Amino acid sequence: MAEILPQDLALEPARRLLAAGKPVAIPTETVYGLAADATNGEAVAGIFEAKGRPRFNPLIAHVSDRAMAERIAVLSPLAGRLADAFWPGPLTMVLPHRPESGIHPLVTAGLDTIALRLPRGFGRELIARLGRPLAAPSANISGRVSATTAAAVDAGLGDRIELIVDGGPTTVGLESTIIKIDGDAVTLLRPGGITAEEIEKVAGRSLSRGAKGVEAPGMLASHYAPNARIRLGAEDVRSGEALLAFGPDRAQGANLAVEVRNLSPSGDLREAATNLFAHLTELDRTNPPVIAVEPVPREGLGEAINDRLARAAAPRDTHGKRA
Missing domain, CATH: 3.40.50.11030 (Threonylcarbamoyl-AMP synthase, C-terminal domain)
Incomplete structure (x- = not known):
């Protein structure tokens, strides 16, 4: 069974497990995430194994600052404006991936783009302490209801992982908004904790909707499902x-x-x-x-x-x- 530690005591234990290639459940402002070193293929595979997640479904790479993001992806001036406005926070941007970034291919599911987010709070501090980006989908069995408390994580994944970091109930309660930036075009792939209207105001243009296949997490037709x-x-x-x-x-x-x-x-x-x-x-x-x-x-x-x-x-x- 997983050990549950309050976040003020969990930073170093979580870092040690992540450095050893183990997944750790962590709080973010959106929902709890199941995090692993995004540069370590075995660690990322551990996420898919614990969640029972299809491997064609890409993951979000979480970073601690703008510099780390720019080592992983190409940020256009438009992406930069949106990062300035909404990072840290619940916005994920799908951007051109730099092949030399060190991100394992399991994270991108073979795409030439990568989904990036800069979280607030414990997650950001943990990434900075580790010095590497974290792949972190929601900390739940794949396709089921996302967890917004440590107890909910424990109920779903407690027998599959070693550590759950308890940061209390999440403040946003929905996963991040995901947009794809392609030149001057911005496409909403998944609505979330930041509204389309807020993004449009900063971007200075309307968002288009509709994706070609699974371009980012949370786009499968069936997801977030209870038993009922x-x-x-x-x-x-x-x-x-x-x-x-x-x-x-x-x-x-x-x-x-x-x-x-x-x-x-x-x-x-x-x-x-x-x-x-x-x-x-x-x-x-x-x-x-x-x-x-x-x-x-x-x-x-x-x-x-x-x-x-x-x-x-x-x-x-x-x-x-x-x-």
Whole structure:
């Protein structure tokens, strides 16, 4: 079983494990990440093994500063402006990869681009102490609900890794926004903790949407999935269902729900984003066959919330797994 250490005691133990090629679960401002040395192929393979993650799915490389980022990727003037505005923070940029960077090919999944992020807090300090970038997808079983607490990490991965760093509940609660920069074009690959409108204001242009295949993490059709089926846009609640609510007004028949969690009683999208994965996990633990989800507005952070919910609701295959 994994040892759980508070982050103020965990910096050196985490560094030692990472230097030895072992994955470590760490807090970030978005969700908990399963981190490993991005330059060590065996260490990165340990992430895929622990998560059960498909190896065609690329990983984000996390850096401690702008200089480390520029040793790994080519930052255009536009990318530089966005980095100045949003780093450290929940923005990932997919950029041209420098082949001499030392990043292991498992991180990029064979692409000639790389996804880079500069996190806040413990993750940034740990990368600086290690002196190497960290590959760090969400610290959960692949395709399942992302973890926003150390306890959630332990429930999913506690028997597969040696250390979980406890930084308390994450503050953003959704994974980073991922954009791809190609010349002057900016494409939104995954909505997240920074809204499209915030990025457009700094970039001075509109974001396009739509990707060609899997260009970054979090783009598989089925992802972030609990065991229960998800029913979106619910205006009523059926007997035996759990209810993921939003705002002050309830769906018809809400009293029939076996359990209720409200993403934000006041209808605040930032609060809803912070609570999304934790509330899904709590409802799923009651073992309902279905979680009914009330409508969530799509503007601002609502775009990211609805993206995660749509992937969580993706159809299952004939074996009962997510398609």
